[in-house]
Amino acid sequence: MRIGVIGCGTISSAAVRGIARDGHEITVSERGAHHSAALVETFDNVRAADNQTVVDSSEVLFLGMVAEVAQDVLSDLRFRKDQKVITFMAGLSLDEVAALVHPARAVAIMMPFPGVAQGGTPIMMHGDTALVTKLFGHRNNIFPVKDAEEMAAYLCAQSVLSPIVRMVSDAADWLGARVSDKEQGEVFLRELVASSLSGMACAPLIDALNTPGGYNQRLRSHMENHGIGAALKSGLDDML
Secondary structure, three states, X not given: OEEEEEOOOHHHHHHHHHHHHHOOEEEEEOOOHHHHHHHHHHOOOEEEEOHHHHXXXXXXXXXXXXXXXXXXXXXXXXXXXXXXXXXXXXXXXXXXXXXHHOOOEEEEEEEOOHHHHOOOOEEEEEEOHHHHHHHHOOOOEEEEOOXXXXXXXXXXXXXXXXXXXXXXXXXXXXXXXXXXXXXXXXXXHHHHHXXXXXXXXXXXXXXXXXXXXXXXXXHHHHHHHOOHHHHHHHHHHHHO
């Protein structure tokens, strides 16, 4: 496909890296100079251009800017009715994006994570599942949602990632102060959490780690008694 990327930040750059070897012709916005220059240097089929040239060169467009600047960035651009637009912006609905890119069609909201550059990451999306799957589905798991309300809930729930990473980081710091190889300790904890969660659903995994008086049960009970579950759910409710 001929793909254009307006707003070439960290996430857009990762998305490009994830599909750049699939034979597409990709034009990225030169306004994200650091990321666009790195992509052009790495891939022969990626070039950088001004935003209007990105639009003119593309049949599928990725929008990777933050929602707050979308109006300013897109209002002066001329789109075509044969173009499809996939937005990475969390703050705008498909209808709102459609109004900004008319007569092009806003066909999907997609929320990739940085791991999309290597593959093996979940992608939540709403809209044209077939197109998103064609572009990203052979290396990643696509999770379609039925409407904007579900997308909002998924967006809130995915924020659990940062607290989980912080917990692993804090545990690694605690461990690192007590062992000879701090880096090895962090790698062990990261692999432990990642492999455990990828191999089993949460409920049976909790049961499997619920040996009475065992290390996992004792720490989980301690944290629950200090309100970690209630704090998590109230935080999610506040965001939603």
